Amino acid sequence: MKTIVIVGVGALGSHVVQFARNFGARLRLIDFDRVERKNVLSQFHGQKTVGKNKVQSVQQVMNFLFGQKVEGVPHKLTADNVEQLLGGADLILDCLDNGEARRLIKGYVAETGTPCLHGALAADGAFGLVLWDEHFQVDDEPGGGAATCEDGEHLPFIAITSAFMARAVQEFLSDGSMNGYQVHPGGVIQT
Numbered sequence: 769m770k771t772i773v774i775v776g777v778g779a780l781g782s783h784v785v786q787f788a789r790n791f792g793a794r795l796r797l798i799d800f801d802r803v804e805r806k807n808v809l810s811q812f813h814g815q816k817t818v819g820k821n822k823v824q825s826v827q828q829v830m831n832f833l834f835g836q837k838v839e840g841v842p843h844k845l846t847a848d849n850v851e852q853l854l855g856g857a858d859l860i861l862d863c864l865d866n867g868e869a870r871r872l873i874k875g876y877v878a879e880t881g882t883p884c885l886h887g888a889l890a891a892d893g894a895f896g897l898v899l900w901d902e903h904f905q906v907d908d909e910p911g912g913g914a915a916t917c918e919d920g921e922h923l924p925f926i927a928i929t930s931a932f933m934a935r936a937v938q939e940f941l942s943d944g945s946m947n948g949y950q951v952h953p954g955g956v957i958q959t
Contacts, residue, residue, distance in 0.1 A: 770793045771795075772793045772857070772858065773798065773860045774797050774861045775845055775863060775864055776864040777797050777811075777823055778822065778865070779810055779865075779889060780863040780926065781797070781799070782811045782812035783812050783930035783931075784933050785797065785812065785830065786834075787930060787931060787933075787934030788934055791937065791938065795839065796840075796841060796857070797823045798841045799822045799841075799842065800821070802821055802822065803817045803822055804818065809920030809923065810920050810922060812826065813829070817829070826838070850873075850875075858883075859937065860873060861884075865888075870886070874901060874904075874906065877901050883900070885900055885940070887929065887933045888904075889925075889926060889929060893921065893926075898929065898948050898950075900946045932949040935947075936948065947959070
């Protein structure tokens with residue numbers, strides 16, 4: 769059974785996890801952050817999980833709704849633990865909004881040859897990217913990036929982008945193809 773490591777279970781990652789439940793793969797989730805009330809509006813977290821670690825929240829929801837257990841690592845990805853947390857992955861999904869952590873992932877996959885799919889959202893909900901590592905450039909936004917999940921306005925767009933990320937994983941698992949997608953309100957372009 770393949771192991772898929774999903775780094776970041778916020779806006780993109782929390783939705784990708786629910787779509788990944790039928791992949792027949794072992795899922796390992798990595799995120800140090802806690803669920804805030806505002807996250808419930810755009811992320812796959814419930815009101816009762818506010819204050820819990822996001823990994824533990826998704827574990828609870830996946831078990832309750834689908835009877836599926838997923839491995840959870842409630843820690844921040846750092847240079848000191850990158851090999852330990854990403855080790856053994858057959859596929860890594862980067863669902864982060866943090867340039868420093870994305871660079872750690874890019875360095876790890878370059879060193880190990882592990883396939884990696886990156887997902888990214890524009891803060892205003894106007895654009896989403898689903899790109900394999902060789903086509904993805906880390907883009908640091910000034911001030912650490914703007915949140916895409918403050919008020920729930922972009923939930924449908926977040927879910928659509930997450931669905932295309934899951935589709936790219938499904939295609940990869942099925943036949944090894946590495947399709948990427950550019951998602952915008954006017955449509956989707958396969959890259």
